[in-house]
Amino acid sequence: MLNVDNIFRFSANSPLIFSQYLFLLFFTMMYGIYCLIHTHNRLRNIYLLAFSLFFYYKCSGFYFLILLLSIVLDYFYGFLIDRNEGIRRKFFLFLSILSNLGLLFYFKYSYFIVDIINQLIGIHFQPVNFIAIWSNSLFQSGFDITEIILPVGISFYTFQTLSYSIDIYRRNVEPCKDFFDFAFFVSFFPQLVAGPIVRAIDFIPQIRKPFLLSKREFSLAVLLIIGGLVKKVLISDYISINFVDRVFESPELYTGFMNLMAVYGYTIQIYCDFSGYSDMAIGLAALLGFKLPINFNSPYKATSITDFWRKWHISLSLWLKDYLYIPLGGNRKGKLRSVINILITMILGGLWHGAALKFIIWGLIHGIGLTIHKIWGSALNIGKNISWTIISWAITFHFVAFSWMYFRASSIEIVNIMIQKVVYTFNFWGISDRITGYWKPFLCIGLGFLLHFIPDRFKENIRIYYSRIPVFIQVIVFSLIIFIIFQVRSTTIQPFIYFQF
Numbered sequence: 001m002l003n004v005d006n007i008f009r010f011s012a013n014s015p016l017i018f019s020q021y022l023f024l025l026f027f028t029m030m031y032g033i034y035c036l037i038h039t040h041n042r043l044r045n046i047y048l049l050a051f052s053l054f055f056y057y058k059c060s061g062f063y064f065l066i067l068l069l070s071i072v073l074d075y076f077y078g079f080l081i082d083r084n085e086g087i088r089r090k091f092f093l094f095l096s097i098l099s100n101l102g103l104l105f106y107f108k109y110s111y112f113i114v115d116i117i118n119q120l121i122g123i124h125f126q127p128v129n130f131i132a133i134w135s136n137s138l139f140q141s142g143f144d145i146t147e148i149i150l151p152v153g154i155s156f157y158t159f160q161t162l163s164y165s166i167d168i169y170r171r172n173v174e175p176c177k178d179f180f181d182f183a184f185f186v187s188f189f190p191q192l193v194a195g196p197i198v199r200a201i202d203f204i205p206q207i208r209k210p211f212l213l214s215k216r217e218f219s220l221a222v223l224l225i226i227g228g229l230v231k232k233v234l235i236s237d238y239i240s241i242n243f244v245d246r247v248f249e250s251p252e253l254y255t256g257f258m259n260l261m262a263v264y265g266y267t268i269q270i271y272c273d274f275s276g277y278s279d280m281a282i283g284l285a286a287l288l289g290f291k292l293p294i295n296f297n298s299p300y301k302a303t304s305i306t307d308f309w310r311k312w313h314i315s316l317s318l319w320l321k322d323y324l325y326i327p328l329g330g331n332r333k334g335k336l337r338s339v340i341n342i343l344i345t346m347i348l349g350g351l352w353h354g355a356a357l358k359f360i361i362w363g364l365i366h367g368i369g370l371t372i373h374k375i376w377g378s379a380l381n382i383g384k385n386i387s388w389t390i391i392s393w394a395i396t397f398h399f400v401a402f403s404w405m406y407f408r409a410s411s412i413e414i415v416n417i418m419i420q421k422v423v424y425t426f427n428f429w430g431i432s433d434r435i436t437g438y439w440k441p442f443l444c445i446g447l448g449f450l451l452h453f454i455p456d457r458f459k460e461n462i463r464i465y466y467s468r469i470p471v472f473i474q475v476i477v478f479s480l481i482i483f484i485i486f487q488v489r490s491t492t493i494q495p496f497i498y499f500q501f
Contacts, residue, residue, distance in 0.1 A: 043207065066154065132147075172464075218286075233486070259360070265441065324345050358412060
């Protein structure tokens, strides 16, 4: 039951996410007004900007001011970079990078960095929330000055604004002259808190174009939203609450088979969670007349770790390639330098996901995998055949699944316990009993993988069929599926995994 008094207030215990009734209510109300004004570009964009800022406030509360600060700083940095040459041009780019990464490091890595310093020199520094001190002194608020809370989506919009400044420096784009257009580009709510990471060269031109939405585009958008909700609510949340979280919390209580199934479970859980969000983001944006880049392309069908990173979190992969790997030298300075650049890129990519050793290890594992494939693949030069394809897929899939243990586990010790359980206490004789006892989570895991491995041609046929039926029937189907999803969903709505990044 919704409390009307709190609908427009931020709740730290219940941030606004796409898979909530409340968001669907807000979006429906917003979209009704949007349909009346969508032909007036200026009014439309300011209206969407206001809704986007409200959405982010409902996600992060007071910290939406950090988003506003990033918008203001990078808007002016863009002009300063563009209007100067030589050392001054580099200086203003440096200031943009410093301010963006400074905010990101302060909120995301303060505890991590201070812990390292404390361990190295044997002192006891304590991070302090200077923004809380400032707020408490000016507004008599009661924020805890010893706790630094990570603003939702700061890693995503930081990379977005960084790419804007770097692209201006490279003369790939011109600075956005209209402040409200730039603010809209940074804060556009479908992709704001968990991507895809959008670049100015792709998005800003869309802001100035008239609204266009064909019947087919409307159908595909609705289908993406439905698919995203099914992935998130019916598969990811159920697997998480009823199986994966329990095993990863206390793996020593479960057999090796159950630990292995938890690894498979998390492998499909994180895919359904993140790709489900991306599908909904792309679908919601399409309903508003904007095109966001594809972020997932059946990554578990990959037959190499290189292929996996072409299909998984595509916007981040391309960002790391264009703004980190290539500037480091890419593969232009010999094999050894290329290997070093890959390892640096993937370690920093892992650290982007979180301020913990486990994320560094996760990135390092993928860096080593990419390096081995780069050397091994070119050395073997094996022709394509079905047997090698299957073997390559199996190796790639289990390599990725293995690395997810470090991503999910709360500590390295948990990973070690899980590996030991799988290797030494698999317990083949009790498998049938375990399957019987956990048949519902296992069914969801199987369903998740089944949806993932459906042939692309079959998916395209579904899109074609759905787009051909009348719009009013599409809306009825959408409403029924939404009703069913929220009737059978888990009692607790899980935040999207990538919200924490």
